[in-house]
Amino acid sequence: MTLYKQILITILLLFAVLFVAAYSVQFSATRQYLAEQQYTNVVNTVTSLGLALTPYLETSDRVGAESVINAIFDGGFYREIRLDLLAADTRIVRENTAIPRQVPAWFMELELFDEVSHEAVLTSGWLQLGKLYVEGHPGPAYYKLWQGMSRLASWFVGCFLVTWLLLVLALRYLLKPLHQIQEQALEIELHHFGKTIPLPATRELRDVVVAINHMAGLLEEQFREQAQEAERLRQRAFLDETSGLGNRAYFVSQAASWRSEEMPGCVALVAVDILDKIHQEEGYAARDQMVRAVADNLQHICRRYDEFALARISATEYALLLPETEPDRLRALGSEINQSVSDLVVDPVEGLEVSAVGMALISRGDDIASLLTAADNSLNRARIAPERVALSVGQDGHGQIGRQVWKGMLERALTEHAFVLSAQAVLHFDGRRYHRELYIGLAEGSHRYGAGQFMPAVEQFRLGERLDLLVIELALARLAADPELTLAVNLTRQSCASESFFDKLATLLASREGLKPRLALDIPEIVFVQASEHLGQRLAALKLDWGIDHFGRHFDMLGKLSALRPHYVKIDHAYTSQVMADDYDDAFLAAVCRAAHNIGAVTIATRVESPEQLERLSRLHIDAYQGFISPVEAL
Structure with missing residues (x-):
């Protein structure tokens, strides 16, 4: 029970006890007063009635005596008036046994008042004329007691409710700093450090708030320093300082990750030969300025693709990895790159060789060395x-299926719900399952195509939103059929950038609240590099677990983790595959894991291929893994 409730209940109980005590005292005093008043009234009535009856009894006037008794009986509240005429040996009796209607019967049955009666002998000198008996009726006393105590109880109940309301408002105001301290403690437990608590007026709480704010600030600064240190480690290994792009090692690692997923595409080398001339004629500063300008232009061109890798691999060459396979589009892209570089040259000389672009389509079985060659x-x-511009076409026909053919196949699959579903388990190192990642395939005749092969067409023809909604709908159907299943669904970049997608998804999930705890969303890292600032709010509004996929492909993402607050991060294969190298330095991977743990996120290694790799990863700060060591199962 909260302190607020304990204080509220304690004060209300004390007030109730005070009410009961005061009510009891008042009830007893009123009852005693009414009993004494009734007894006094009966005695006075006997005295006054006796004096009034004596003249009639002396003359034996029975009629006159009855008239006096009737007048007294009708004007008061008496249960019985009895007059015994001794000379005539007769009796005059008047009785009233009625119960007051305004008083509940159960209250009358409490017998709060004893019988009150008085008897007197009427005389004339030494002669006894009669005997007078008067018994009071308790009804008026019960009525007055009931009326008075009911009114008092109403006042007490009203005051109790008003006091309750005022006490609730007062305690909420007084305990607000304590509630804020509690919320801050929970935020710190969840590794949320950015919020500070306003200083309260209460002296005792002020010192506590100052200490908590200071501690939260230190933790936030520590997290920021760790993220910066991790980025420095990564930049030292993978960043070309002059251009701000990745270096050759970065490109090789990203290409290895790309090939492990068997994604179609091409490798392009851009040779900016004019850089040597600029260096000879204008010096290092001018050359470096041109290097950065070319890098900016290439980044601008690459951002039109869902996934890409861009690096400067030598003094005059840039390397690109793109999900483009159509020769005509690639040649047009090469010409666009050459034109963008030429536009950077001031006062170009006719015939001057500025740049050249060589491309090679990715074929099955190609390794990085053969692709670069x-x-x-x-x-x-x-x-x-x-x-x-020149293009080398592979031998196995990865790019033989045209985009329009892909479009027709995808449209048909979306209409007929013809996608093939499978899942791969994400496991903790102790064997517990974290969730299963949902994979989709496209079956066309005897051929089976993986998502990596048709996703470029999905992005080009803006089919991502339809595809994601369909896959989530299919996933929810599987979750409803299997209560033990937990699925993570990959979203496309198009869906993540669409407000209508999140509105439709919220509508889809509205009738399936019970399934939401077993559904998670994998968001590609590039979305957070390019997406709007509202994406995190949209994801939080869905109240689903979500994580960042391919984490580590882009620079400066570690610093964004604190603001994004994902539930998990799936570390890119480019880093987890390197643990098998003899000269591997795990400093960056450990820093990534520490940064994720600081915000309460689970770290997941991807593309784990062997027990030896799994054993090495288990020594690091990684929480879970997935890959070929955890086979894909059909759903």
């Missing part, structure tokens, strides 16, 4: 080609 060969051909 093919792209480099294309680059050499591009330097002598009139359009300064």
